Amino acid sequence: MMFTACTLISDDASRPNIVLHCGGELVIGRCRETRIKDRRCSKEQVKVLADFDNGTVTITQLGRNSSKVRSKSLHCGESAVMKDGDQFSLLPDGVSYIVKYERSAQHTSSTSEAGVGAKRKTEVMEQEYPHKKFAREPSNSSDGEDKHVASVSRKLSNLRSGGENDLKVKPPSNASDVSSESGWTQMPEHHVLLFRSEKLRHSSKIAAFDLDGTIITTKSGKVFPVDARDWRLLYPKVQEKLKCLSEEGYKIVIITNQRGIAKGHSNEAAFMGKVENILKQLDVKAQVYVCFGLGLFRKPAPGIWRHLETEGNGGLSIDLHESFYVGDAAGRPVNWEPKRKKDFSCSDRLFALNVGLRFYTPEEFFLKRPPAKFALPLFDPREIPDLPLVQVASSQKTVEAKKLTQHEHLLKDHKEVVVLVGFPASGKTHFAKCNFVSEKFVHINRDSLGSWQKCVSECEKALTNGRSVVVDNTSPDVESRERFTSLAKKFGCECRCFVMNCTLEQARHNNKFRELRPGDQKHVPVTDMVLYSYRNKFKEPQLSEGFSEILKVNFVPQFANQHDEKLYRQFLIDK
CATH class of the missing domain: 2.60.200.20 (Tumour Suppressor Smad4)
Structure with missing residues (x-):
């Protein structure tokens, strides 16, 4: 089978x-x-x-x-x-x-590619929960910690230079329940640091945890630690619970986003030492993934879990039914408990959903409190409505067919100007190339031409030569659209407006998908500021602007392969 x-x-x-x-x-x-x-x-x-x-x-x-x-x-x-x-x-x-x-094992063992698991069919989505902070004073003295950080710093230097002292061991060729690797390993291509305790036992049962706000919190009471010593266990029960899990045959895995390392807010060697001190305080063996960059290995994206499945568990298959994930970034609103702030994101809950794990918040798991209310992102990529490609929203003339489902239905048999309207990353260029550029329309795009003045010039040149044009810009307001409706009027041709049926939340998801998609062509970077700016400028197109028709373009996905589709249908934005 x-x-x-x-x-x-x-x-x-x-x-x-x-x-x-x-x-x-x-x-x-x-x-x-x-x-x-x-x-x-x-x-x-x-x-x-x-x-x-x-x-x-x-x-x-x-x-x-x-x-x-x-x-x-x-x-x-x-x-x-x-x-x-x-x-x-x-x-x-x-x-x-x-x-x-x-x-089955024989199919699982054939997967590779640095743990992203592009060839595996183990991607699903499930439940959700976030980060918080924990209690208990570490017993290490300041001098002891300074010496430990220095030791870790030497190990890090050795690791970067390719040395093998006690850090690098060849991965096991066969399934084994005892890790042959220990210490720190760098995964620079994924912006990840990986730690394995000595004699760590692999298991089909994984008890996975976030770090900050779930296992530890700050001693200082501040949101962010002031240094590598500013931590304590979140709750007194944390150590007892993790030790019980280990005794029950679970493998403890900690997965933490630590963007501050890349931004220079925290020292890499000091953080590595902090992780070792936390595990020493807990008195448990664990596998720790520290993601300090962006990409597929940053939660809620599933890259770290794929690495754990394919390369990080000694060849043992993971039983998702027995495994779970605990985190405090759970999408809970303000006052989910009296006087509690809303969660800073939903990344932990979404990560668990993406990989198919049962999810708990720290309060639910350690304190046995009932689940609190939470909210998922407004755009749910798991559910894509089955809609026609295009719907006619309004027209200067009576239209018999309000829904256009075929490529051929979009075309006219005469020269025209087509103006696209929509967020960056809403799919305008894909729609233009598939439906108009392929039919010999001249493609007018500001990203390629550099300015709106150049776009107008090229549009006029094409119309002069008897060619139809498709204007592939965001065109959020009347002023930006009038540049092209006036040209259509000047040349006596029809001008239609196609509005992308895409929300801000879906545009953010699409943009992240483009960033994460392996081998994707480079797009012009789109920041949230650009997307919010478009939303603020947007004015709904009207026939009175000079359009003969206004049509709504729905999202009808066409994925290059199954891996792309699975990636798209996962939560990629953490709030």
């Missing part, structure tokens, strides 16, 4: 995941076992059947109220086939699960 396990990952920590067995039908609905309490959900809501050979799950609707599969409604008696990473909901507005398949 290509796959060895299939789990339906719940999007709510209060509901358990559901394990499916190959070839066995399972009815899912409202009952004690599923902990589903919503009375709109039938006791026999859906029937599911897993096919491990093909990596699919067939779902059949049984209940009266429809379910949703990939944003499409499923009515009584209807069936749909899902694959790894697909999401379905037992109700139109909630009770969601994600299909998670695990490959």
Whole structure:
């Protein structure tokens, strides 16, 4: 078999995941076992059947109220086939699960590429939770810590120079439950530092934690530590709980974003020493990933987990059903507990969702408190509505077909000016090239030409030569669009406006996807400031500006490969 396990990952920590067995039908609905309490959900809501050979799950609707599969409604008696990473909901507005398949060992071992896992089919999305801070005084004296930092600094220098003293060991060729590596390893291509305790035991059960705000907090009470000594355990129970997990056969993995190292706010060697002192205080063996850069290895992106799966666990497969992640960046609002600030982001919860792990906040995990309210980002990449490519919003004449689904429907048989309107990273250039440039339209783009004056000049030249043009600029306001509607009027040709149906949140997601996509061509960098500036300038296009039609362009994805699609459907923005 290509796959060895299939789990339906719940999007709510209060509901358990559901394990499916190959070839066995399972009815899912409202009952004690599923902990589903919503009375709109039938006791026999859906029937599911897993096919491990093909990596699919067939779902059949049984209940009266429809379910949703990939944003499409499923009515009584209807069936749909899902694959790894697909999401379905037992109700139109909630009770969601994600299909998670695990490959057999022979397929898993064939994956490579620095742990990004581009060839693995183990990507899914699940639950969510954030960072916080912990309590307990480290016993190390200041002199002792200074000596330790100096020692770590020497190790770091040795590591950078390629020395092997006690830092670099060849990875195991076969599965092993004891790590053959220990100490610090650099992964410069991913901006990651990796630490492994001596004689660390690998395990199929992973207990993963964020660091700041989850295992430790500052002694000073400040948000950011004043130095490498400014830390204490967040709660007295932290050490006891982690030691119990280790005794129960869990491998402790700490995953922390530390952008401050790259920005120079904290010293790399001092931070490495801090990590070792924390583990000494905890008295547990652990594997620690420190990401100090951007990219696929920074949470919520799943790169670190992919490395753990493919290269960081001694060849042992990870049991997602038994594993979990704890973090304090959980998207909780202000006063989620009395007088508590809102979480600074949702990166921990989204990271757990992306890789298919059950998620807990520190309060839930260490103090057994009930789950608090939280909010996911406004744009959910897991759910892309099934919409026509283009819809006519308004027209100077009666239009019979309001929805245009085919490329051919977009074209006119005469010279025209097409003006695109939309956020940077909303898909304008892709839409222009696929639908107009391919049909011999002259492509007018400010990023390429350098100024709006040059765009106007090239547009006029094309119209003079009898060519149609597509203006691929953001064109947020009347003034920027009038430059081209006036040219269309001057040459007596039609001018249509295509508005990208893309929110600020989706544009931010698209922009991050372009940054993370392996091998993607370089785009002009787009900052949040540019996106917010566009939003502030935007004025809804009107027919009175000189347009014959205004059309809305929906997001109809066309991915180059399955890996691109899986990456796009993960949460890439942390708030």
